Amino acid sequence: xxxxxxxxxxxxxxxxxxxxxxxxxxxxxxxxxxxxxxxxxxxxxxxxxxxxxxxxxxxxxxxxxxxxxxxxxxxxxxxxxxxxxxxxxxxxxxxxxxxxxxxxxxxxxx
Amino acid sequence: xxxxxxxxxxxxxxxxxxxxxxxxxxxxxxxxxxxxxxxxxxxxxxxxxxxxxxxxxxxxxxxxxxxxxxxxxxxxxxxxxxxxxxxxxxxxxxxxxxxxxxxxxxxxxxxxxxxx
Numbered sequence: 626x627x628x629x630x631x632x633x634x635x636x637x638x639x640x641x642x643x644x645x646x647x648x649x650x651x652x653x654x655x656x657x658x659x660x661x662x663x664x665x666x667x668x669x670x671x672x673x674x675x676x677x678x679x680x681x682x683x684x685x686x687x688x689x690x691x692x693x694x695x696x697x698x699x700x701x702x703x704x705x706x707x708x709x710x711x712x713x714x715x716x717x718x719x720x721x722x723x724x725x726x727x728x729x730x731x732x733x734x735x
Numbered sequence: 736x737x738x739x740x741x742x743x744x745x746x747x748x749x750x751x752x753x754x755x756x757x758x759x760x761x762x763x764x765x766x767x768x769x770x771x772x773x774x775x776x777x778x779x780x781x782x783x784x785x786x787x788x789x790x791x792x793x794x795x796x797x798x799x800x801x802x803x804x805x806x807x808x809x810x811x812x813x814x815x816x817x818x819x820x821x822x823x824x825x826x827x828x829x830x831x832x833x834x835x836x837x838x839x840x841x842x843x844x845x846x847x848x849x850x851x
Contacts, residue, residue, distance in 0.1 A: 627777075655837035657837070657839065657840070659842075665844070666826060666842040666843060666844050667778070667826070667842050668842070669839040669840065669841065672837045672838075672839060674837055712778060714840075716837060720791065721766055721783065721785070722783045722791060723768075724780070725777060725778040725779070726777075727777050728778075
Protein backbone atom coordinates (compact mmCIF):
# COMPACT_ATOMS: atom_id res chain seq x y z
CA UNK A 626 0.00 0.00 0.00
CA UNK A 627 1.37 3.36 -1.07
CA UNK A 628 2.45 5.82 1.67
CA UNK A 629 0.56 9.10 1.76
CA UNK A 630 2.51 12.29 1.25
CA UNK A 631 1.38 15.79 2.12
CA UNK A 632 1.17 18.43 0.90
CA UNK A 633 0.94 17.60 -2.79
CA UNK A 634 2.58 20.86 -3.75
CA UNK A 635 4.15 23.86 -2.06
CA UNK A 636 5.54 27.15 -3.29
CA UNK A 637 8.17 28.96 -1.23
CA UNK A 638 10.24 32.09 -1.41
CA UNK A 639 13.99 31.72 -1.01
CA UNK A 640 14.88 31.49 2.66
CA UNK A 641 11.51 30.11 3.80
CA UNK A 642 11.04 26.76 5.50
CA UNK A 643 8.90 23.78 4.52
CA UNK A 644 7.83 20.45 5.97
CA UNK A 645 6.82 17.41 3.91
CA UNK A 646 5.07 14.50 5.59
CA UNK A 647 4.91 10.81 4.73
CA UNK A 648 2.54 8.39 6.46
CA UNK A 649 2.19 4.65 6.15
CA UNK A 650 -0.38 2.15 7.37
CA UNK A 651 2.31 -0.54 7.60
CA UNK A 652 5.00 -1.16 10.19
CA UNK A 653 8.12 0.23 8.59
CA UNK A 654 11.76 -0.75 8.76
CA UNK A 655 12.99 2.41 7.10
CA UNK A 656 11.95 5.50 5.21
CA UNK A 657 13.99 6.84 2.30
CA UNK A 658 13.76 10.36 0.92
CA UNK A 659 14.57 11.27 -2.71
CA UNK A 660 14.44 14.43 -4.76
CA UNK A 661 13.72 14.36 -8.47
CA UNK A 662 14.16 17.28 -10.83
CA UNK A 663 12.19 17.41 -14.06
CA UNK A 664 13.51 14.96 -16.63
CA UNK A 665 16.09 13.52 -14.25
CA UNK A 666 16.45 10.47 -12.04
CA UNK A 667 15.51 10.47 -8.35
CA UNK A 668 18.49 11.40 -6.18
CA UNK A 669 18.94 9.93 -2.72
CA UNK A 670 18.77 12.38 0.21
CA UNK A 671 18.67 10.28 3.38
CA UNK A 672 17.41 7.18 5.17
CA UNK A 673 15.56 7.07 8.46
CA UNK A 674 15.55 3.81 10.39
CA UNK A 675 12.93 2.73 12.90
CA UNK A 676 13.94 4.06 16.28
CA UNK A 677 13.04 7.68 15.62
CA UNK A 678 16.36 8.81 14.25
CA UNK A 679 16.71 12.28 12.91
CA UNK A 680 19.24 12.78 10.17
CA UNK A 681 20.51 15.83 8.41
CA UNK A 682 21.80 16.71 4.97
CA UNK A 683 23.01 20.33 4.78
CA UNK A 684 19.87 22.33 5.59
CA UNK A 685 17.59 19.38 5.00
CA UNK A 686 16.75 17.08 7.88
CA UNK A 687 14.18 14.41 8.60
CA UNK A 688 12.62 12.48 11.43
CA UNK A 689 10.80 9.19 11.80
CA UNK A 690 8.07 8.61 14.37
CA UNK A 691 7.85 4.84 14.72
CA UNK A 692 4.64 4.92 16.78
CA UNK A 693 2.81 6.87 14.10
CA UNK A 694 4.69 5.29 11.16
CA UNK A 695 5.24 8.79 9.93
CA UNK A 696 8.28 10.58 8.61
CA UNK A 697 8.77 14.28 8.06
CA UNK A 698 11.29 16.07 5.86
CA UNK A 699 12.34 19.54 6.98
CA UNK A 700 13.79 22.06 4.54
CA UNK A 701 15.13 25.16 6.22
CA UNK A 702 16.23 28.41 4.60
CA UNK A 703 15.24 27.04 1.21
CA UNK A 704 17.37 27.68 -1.85
CA UNK A 705 16.42 27.76 -5.51
CA UNK A 706 18.24 24.45 -5.96
CA UNK A 707 15.75 22.76 -3.61
CA UNK A 708 13.05 22.93 -6.27
CA UNK A 709 11.86 19.56 -7.47
CA UNK A 710 9.57 16.71 -6.50
CA UNK A 711 10.26 14.98 -3.20
CA UNK A 712 9.38 11.32 -2.77
CA UNK A 713 9.36 9.19 0.31
CA UNK A 714 9.97 5.49 -0.18
CA UNK A 715 9.02 3.04 2.54
CA UNK A 716 10.65 -0.29 3.30
CA UNK A 717 9.15 -3.07 5.40
CA UNK A 718 11.17 -5.73 7.17
CA UNK A 719 12.12 -8.59 4.86
CA UNK A 720 11.42 -6.80 1.62
CA UNK A 721 14.15 -4.60 0.21
CA UNK A 722 12.03 -2.88 -2.42
CA UNK A 723 10.65 0.59 -1.79
CA UNK A 724 7.05 1.67 -2.10
CA UNK A 725 7.00 5.31 -3.11
CA UNK A 726 4.51 8.01 -2.24
CA UNK A 727 2.95 10.12 -4.95
CA UNK A 728 5.43 12.94 -4.39
CA UNK A 729 5.41 16.56 -3.20
CA UNK A 730 6.18 19.17 -5.80
CA UNK A 731 8.28 21.96 -4.25
CA UNK A 732 8.93 25.22 -6.04
CA UNK A 733 11.29 27.81 -4.59
CA UNK A 734 10.97 31.26 -6.07
CA UNK A 735 13.47 34.16 -5.86
CA UNK B 736 32.92 5.76 -9.89
CA UNK B 737 30.37 5.07 -12.57
CA UNK B 738 26.76 5.11 -11.53
CA UNK B 739 23.95 2.90 -12.78
CA UNK B 740 23.99 2.90 -16.56
CA UNK B 741 20.84 2.42 -18.59
CA UNK B 742 20.34 2.14 -22.33
CA UNK B 743 18.83 3.35 -24.48
CA UNK B 744 17.97 6.76 -23.02
CA UNK B 745 15.02 7.15 -25.37
CA UNK B 746 13.07 4.58 -27.34
CA UNK B 747 10.22 5.22 -29.73
CA UNK B 748 8.62 2.23 -31.38
CA UNK B 749 5.34 1.05 -32.79
CA UNK B 750 2.79 -1.02 -31.00
CA UNK B 751 3.46 -4.73 -31.25
CA UNK B 752 7.22 -4.43 -31.44
CA UNK B 753 9.58 -5.99 -28.95
CA UNK B 754 11.37 -3.58 -26.62
CA UNK B 755 14.50 -4.39 -24.62
CA UNK B 756 15.80 -2.09 -21.91
CA UNK B 757 19.25 -2.60 -20.45
CA UNK B 758 20.88 -1.84 -17.13
CA UNK B 759 24.36 -2.06 -15.69
CA UNK B 760 24.34 -1.71 -11.89
CA UNK B 761 27.07 -0.12 -9.82
CA UNK B 762 29.95 -2.54 -9.44
CA UNK B 763 29.67 -4.51 -6.22
CA UNK B 764 25.99 -3.85 -5.67
CA UNK B 765 24.03 -7.04 -5.15
CA UNK B 766 20.49 -5.68 -5.40
CA UNK B 767 18.95 -4.49 -8.64
CA UNK B 768 15.50 -2.92 -9.02
CA UNK B 769 13.36 -2.03 -12.02
CA UNK B 770 10.84 0.79 -11.54
CA UNK B 771 8.35 2.42 -13.89
CA UNK B 772 7.21 6.04 -13.59
CA UNK B 773 4.07 7.51 -15.11
CA UNK B 774 1.97 10.54 -14.27
CA UNK B 775 -1.00 8.36 -13.40
CA UNK B 776 0.67 5.67 -11.32
CA UNK B 777 3.78 7.44 -10.04
CA UNK B 778 6.94 5.50 -9.32
CA UNK B 779 6.19 1.80 -8.98
CA UNK B 780 8.35 -1.26 -8.52
CA UNK B 781 8.25 -3.88 -11.25
CA UNK B 782 10.77 -6.48 -10.06
CA UNK B 783 13.92 -6.77 -8.01
CA UNK B 784 16.87 -9.14 -7.92
CA UNK B 785 19.32 -10.18 -5.23
CA UNK B 786 22.57 -11.79 -6.37
CA UNK B 787 21.07 -12.17 -9.88
CA UNK B 788 18.03 -14.07 -8.58
CA UNK B 789 14.54 -12.56 -8.98
CA UNK B 790 13.07 -12.03 -5.51
CA UNK B 791 9.79 -10.25 -6.11
CA UNK B 792 8.12 -9.83 -9.51
CA UNK B 793 4.65 -9.04 -8.20
CA UNK B 794 4.81 -5.62 -9.83
CA UNK B 795 5.29 -6.93 -13.35
CA UNK B 796 2.02 -5.93 -15.01
CA UNK B 797 1.52 -8.78 -17.43
CA UNK B 798 3.14 -11.75 -19.10
CA UNK B 799 4.24 -9.37 -21.82
CA UNK B 800 6.90 -8.14 -19.39
CA UNK B 801 9.93 -10.21 -18.51
CA UNK B 802 13.25 -9.43 -16.77
CA UNK B 803 16.52 -11.26 -16.54
CA UNK B 804 19.82 -10.82 -14.80
CA UNK B 805 22.30 -13.23 -16.37
CA UNK B 806 25.22 -11.89 -14.33
CA UNK B 807 26.07 -9.35 -11.65
CA UNK B 808 26.74 -6.56 -14.12
CA UNK B 809 23.81 -6.75 -16.51
CA UNK B 810 20.02 -6.90 -16.49
CA UNK B 811 17.34 -6.58 -19.15
CA UNK B 812 13.67 -5.72 -19.08
CA UNK B 813 11.77 -6.91 -22.12
CA UNK B 814 8.29 -6.04 -23.33
CA UNK B 815 6.79 -8.23 -26.03
CA UNK B 816 4.49 -7.23 -27.61
CA UNK B 817 4.54 -3.57 -26.61
CA UNK B 818 1.37 -1.48 -26.22
CA UNK B 819 0.81 2.29 -26.02
CA UNK B 820 -0.04 2.02 -22.30
CA UNK B 821 3.51 0.80 -21.69
CA UNK B 822 4.78 4.29 -22.45
CA UNK B 823 6.63 5.51 -19.37
CA UNK B 824 10.05 6.22 -17.94
CA UNK B 825 11.71 3.02 -16.78
CA UNK B 826 14.35 3.32 -14.08
CA UNK B 827 16.89 0.81 -12.93
CA UNK B 828 18.41 1.16 -9.46
CA UNK B 829 20.99 -0.78 -7.47
CA UNK B 830 22.05 -1.02 -3.85
CA UNK B 831 24.23 -2.94 -1.42
CA UNK B 832 23.10 -5.52 1.11
CA UNK B 833 24.11 -3.31 4.02
CA UNK B 834 24.77 -5.89 6.72
CA UNK B 835 21.47 -5.35 8.50
CA UNK B 836 21.27 -1.64 7.82
CA UNK B 837 19.09 0.03 5.25
CA UNK B 838 21.00 1.10 2.16
CA UNK B 839 20.18 3.80 -0.39
CA UNK B 840 19.13 2.89 -3.88
CA UNK B 841 21.06 4.58 -6.67
CA UNK B 842 19.04 5.27 -9.79
CA UNK B 843 20.11 5.29 -13.41
CA UNK B 844 19.07 8.12 -15.73
CA UNK B 845 16.12 6.10 -16.98
CA UNK B 846 14.79 5.06 -20.38
CA UNK B 847 11.97 7.17 -21.77
CA UNK B 848 9.80 4.74 -23.73
CA UNK B 849 7.12 5.83 -26.17
CA UNK B 850 4.92 3.25 -27.87
CA UNK B 851 3.00 4.65 -30.84
